[in-house]
Amino acid sequence: MPDINDFVLKVATVNGTGSASANTLLMKSIFRMGIPVVGKNFFPSNIQGLPTWYEIRVSREGYLCRSGRVDVMVAMNAETYAQDLAEVSPGGYLIYDATWPRSRELNRDDVTVIGIPFAQMCNEAFDTARVRILMKNIAYVGALAALLEIDLEVIRTLLAETFASKPKLVDGNMQAVRMGYDYAKEAFTCPLPLRLEPMDRTDGHVMIDGNTAAGLGCVYAGATVGAWYPITPSTSLMDAYKSFSAQLRVNPDTGEHNYCIVQAEDELAAAGMVLGANWMGARAFTPTSGPGISLMSEWIGFGYFTEIPAVLFDVQRVGPSTGMPTRTQQCDLSLCAYASHGDTKHPCLYPADPKECFELTPIAFDLAERLQTPVFVLTDLDIGMNDWMVPAFAWDDGYEPDRGKVLRAADFEKGATLHRYEDVDGDGIPWRSLPGDHAAGAFFTRGSGHDAKARYTEDADEYEALMERLAKKWETAKDLVPGPVFDEAPNREFAIVAIGSSDGAVREALDRLSGDGIGLNYMRLRAFPFNAEVDAFLARHERIFVVEQNRDAQLRTLLVNETSCPKEKLIPVRHYNGMPIDSDGLVAAVRDALVEVAAA
Amino acid sequence: MSFIRKPSVNHSQAPTNRVGLRRRDYEGGMSTLCAGCGHDSITAAFVQAFWELNVEPHRVAKMSGIGCSSKTPAYFLSQAHGINTVHGRMPSIATGAGAANRDMYFVGVSGDGDSLSIGLGQFAHAIRRNLDMLYVIENNGVYGLTKGQFSASADIGSKSKRGEANQQRPIDPVALGINLGATFVARSFSGDKAQLVPLIKAGLSHRGFSLIDVMSPCVTFNDHEDSTKSYAYTRQFYHPAIHTDFIPAYDPIEADGGGGEAIRVDLHDGTHLMLKAVSDDYDPTDRGGAFRYVTEHRSRGQVVTGLLYLNEEKEDMHAQNRTSQRPLRDLGYDKLNPGSEALGKILSRYR
Numbered sequence: 019m020p021d022i023n024d025f026v027l028k029v030a031t032v033n034g035t036g037s038a039s040a041n042t043l044l045m046k047s048i049f050r051m052g053i054p055v056v057g058k059n060f061f062p063s064n065i066q067g068l069p070t071w072y073e074i075r076v077s078r079e080g081y082l083c084r085s086g087r088v089d090v091m092v093a094m095n096a097e098t099y100a101q102d103l104a105e106v107s108p109g110g111y112l113i114y115d116a117t118w119p120r121s122r123e124l125n126r127d128d129v130t131v132i133g134i135p136f137a138q139m140c141n142e143a144f145d146t147a148r149v150r151i152l153m154k155n156i157a158y159v160g161a162l163a164a165l166l167e168i169d170l171e172v173i174r175t176l177l178a179e180t181f182a183s184k185p186k187l188v189d190g191n192m193q194a195v196r197m198g199y200d201y202a203k204e205a206f207t208c209p210l211p212l213r214l215e216p217m218d219r220t221d222g223h224v225m226i227d228g229n230t231a232a233g234l235g236c237v238y239a240g241a242t243v244g245a246w247y248p249i250t251p252s253t254s255l256m257d258a259y260k261s262f263s264a265q266l267r268v269n270p271d272t273g274e275h276n277y278c279i280v281q282a283e284d285e286l287a288a289a290g291m292v293l294g295a296n297w298m299g300a301r302a303f304t305p306t307s308g309p310g311i312s313l314m315s316e317w318i319g320f321g322y323f324t325e326i327p328a329v330l331f332d333v334q335r336v337g338p339s340t341g342m343p344t345r346t347q348q349c350d351l352s353l354c355a356y357a358s359h360g361d362t363k364h365p366c367l368y369p370a371d372p373k374e375c376f377e378l379t380p381i382a383f384d385l386a387e388r389l390q391t392p393v394f395v396l397t398d399l400d401i402g403m404n405d406w407m408v409p410a411f412a413w414d415d416g417y418e419p420d421r422g423k424v425l426r427a428a429d430f431e432k433g434a435t436l437h438r439y440e441d442v443d444g445d446g447i448p449w450r451s452l453p454g455d456h457a458a459g460a461f462f463t464r465g466s467g468h469d470a471k472a473r474y475t476e477d478a479d480e481y482e483a484l485m486e487r488l489a490k491k492w493e494t495a496k497d498l499v500p501g502p503v504f505d506e507a508p509n510r511e512f513a514i515v516a517i518g519s520s521d522g523a524v525r526e527a528l529d530r531l532s533g534d535g536i537g538l539n540y541m542r543l544r545a546f547p548f549n550a551e552v553d554a555f556l557a558r559h560e561r562i563f564v565v566e567q568n569r570d571a572q573l574r575t576l577l578v579n580e581t582s583c584p585k586e587k588l589i590p591v592r593h594y595n596g597m598p599i600d601s602d603g604l605v606a607a608v609r610d611a612l613v614e615v616a617a618a
Numbered sequence: 619m620s621f622i623r624k625p626s627v628n629h630s631q632a633p634t635n636r637v638g639l640r641r642r643d644y645e646g647g648m649s650t651l652c653a654g655c656g657h658d659s660i661t662a663a664f665v666q667a668f669w670e671l672n673v674e675p676h677r678v679a680k681m682s683g684i685g686c687s688s689k690t691p692a693y694f695l696s697q698a699h700g701i702n703t704v705h706g707r708m709p710s711i712a713t714g715a716g717a718a719n720r721d722m723y724f725v726g727v728s729g730d731g732d733s734l735s736i737g738l739g740q741f742a743h744a745i746r747r748n749l750d751m752l753y754v755i756e757n758n759g760v761y762g763l764t765k766g767q768f769s770a771s772a773d774i775g776s777k778s779k780r781g782e783a784n785q786q787r788p789i790d791p792v793a794l795g796i797n798l799g800a801t802f803v804a805r806s807f808s809g810d811k812a813q814l815v816p817l818i819k820a821g822l823s824h825r826g827f828s829l830i831d832v833m834s835p836c837v838t839f840n841d842h843e844d845s846t847k848s849y850a851y852t853r854q855f856y857h858p859a860i861h862t863d864f865i866p867a868y869d870p871i872e873a874d875g876g877g878g879e880a881i882r883v884d885l886h887d888g889t890h891l892m893l894k895a896v897s898d899d900y901d902p903t904d905r906g907g908a909f910r911y912v913t914e915h916r917s918r919g920q921v922v923t924g925l926l927y928l929n930e931e932k933e934d935m936h937a938q939n940r941t942s943q944r945p946l947r948d949l950g951y952d953k954l955n956p957g958s959e960a961l962g963k964i965l966s967r968y969r
Contacts, residue, residue, distance in 0.1 A: 050969075224968035226965075226968045238956065242718065242949065243717045245717075269942065274940055275939060275941055276949055276954060279939075280714075282710065283742075286710070287713070287739070287743065290703070290709075290740070297711070297714070298947050299719070300947040302717075320703065324701075410962075410965045411961075412961070418951065451699075453679045453698075453699035453715070453722065454679070455676065457697035460675070460676055462691075464701070465703065
């Protein structure tokens, strides 16, 4: 049941009206009051005019997934009014713009309706049409400040930070805040029972999205070349890399850039550029989404077979095809694991939140160079584009990039010999050299059949030997990729396995089920291929619920393919409607699955 | 069986260039193309040009796509790194490699199928970026490895070996290159090494995208009587518009005694070109005029050759990006890592 510091607030507005700023202000105010909070943006693939929603969950316990409830709805969009009212949980509140009459037919007895004439107030107070529209959104922030007890000083401070260079705007915005605030104070009993109370649970935390964190991670990883083709929801990753590079990577004396960003003509070109730069010995990456991976597939096989490093971010969105570009899914797990024709497989990392987006990015570059192969970082729209509350991440100043096995000019001067595709060290990973370094390191890279000395071949034995060595390298990869995170108690028969953005909902579901006496163990996978720990965990449980956000249980398929676990033990629990997975739904789905298991 | 090593012959008497290398040091593996293939003559021209340019082979990156032409980088400069990429996508490898290391010679070898059909998009966008590379199209109007289909450069009415006539309009890489803003556009013929070698040297010295479209007859599938890409046809309709002399930085500049006005162009690397119109007062710095001349002569069936357009002013990709003069791939991690303190400051903005 909703309570103080424990409820869901949802705002329904129209795309392109400036509501994003108002919603960020709202969420950040709560965060600054020390109360755990998370915001999810449900936006259309549109620039202006279509409905958009912002859902803010306040959770004193610190649960960061969607809960599945809506306790307070701010219905600012007449077009979606009926739907928005219907969505309010029993006992909840609906705030609407009372400038215009509201349809009585849509009444609900179990919802308290609060009408505030936002448009009328703003039309009277502000001059231009654009300002009136923008301020209407700021005014609902003010009304909510009164109804929920948000500290007005916190709001003013945030506005002052946002408009540091335009102080006049602070006053205009505060005027709108006050209008909403004063009206609510006067007309209604404030605060509502579902109110906010300052806490100290956000100290040491930041609110950041995964694309920003991953872009920052690329800067810290030492990436110098970024090639990309814009695609939702990955675009802001390169925006972040660009903006952080402009701050951190420009030589102050010469103005020279210690980075190069190329906006490619398509994703095929972006992937080729990344491979070209890595072939040359720079750390290079591309951010994209599912359709981009489809286009890059030929290159990914080239990278695998020629053994060139690359880092590819797949910020997953709903497929298949164009799908729903502004909705989230974990639907490219199989695609990335086995992208391209022929026998290919690729290491994949699965960060669960923006903090891990930052932390796993240098690891992705290290793995790509250590293993000399393309490495994927799979996030999704939920992680990539929503603001998450995460502990502030740190940087280890002792970090040195792992550039892998590379012979440089100095090595050749000392008499080193390159055996480009020979397994000199017995781990399946050969040595490489870089163009431009030394004549003794020269070799010919080709996607066609090649022998251990990189020469063209169509010889059956030489081809097989190469493929076997690549398989051996894959075995080596298992112990190099980050292992799973376990949450385990002894003597439990059942467990959950999940990846990425499902983590928040799984953790909350585990707590709730545990409260009801159902104890489940948990393994969150952070990478593919799976190491021996994964197999062992699956082996010591009777049934494992594989929670994932796609229709076809792709994670389960990977587990069936790549571990020794009998597939009967792996029970799919799927959520794939494009909305981030919610804890209410997950608890219900796991309960259903438990009933089915018991009946079987 | 699939790789043929060249027999090692003692060439100790052969002359060395200014970096102490013999011509033989610029060769590669044995060609596996058909006897008489135009591409092998172009390979020989590369060997000659690099040797004469005194380039250390390992300072060169050789790149190609897929097709007969794309095999040729294996046949020259065995002491240089090479990369045989995927079909039509060599320009993107060149872009990434060039982004990572601006301090090398980049040479891409492609064909008419690789550049004008599957790779037309990447070809066009490498030109738009003014990527600093030499891009050679070995143009024979036909797909060789798949046995004789027309390519996008085949002329209307030109007949295949089986007698079918091509009906679709050809794409002329030279007209396209000028149109897209390429800063160095040339055409030559595999059978005219005297013209091709200085063009290759000039193209390597030019900072920006240098395109050379080289007519290179396919002896197996497109050298018959009704083909417009045969040796005989090319020789008959070959129309040099401009003569190019390449003058290395260390040589004094002397006017050629051949008569006529020569234009001197200074390239960024200290070398010079002396350009002299062979016909019709051709001006290779006039983009509109060059386009008109090439297309008008083309409609008369003539193959205009020479350095047809040159622009030394336009900024290349790195100048536009303000990239560090020191190659990005050579920057130490200490230059790239902002450190923990900077991270703390950044994250304070996300409070």
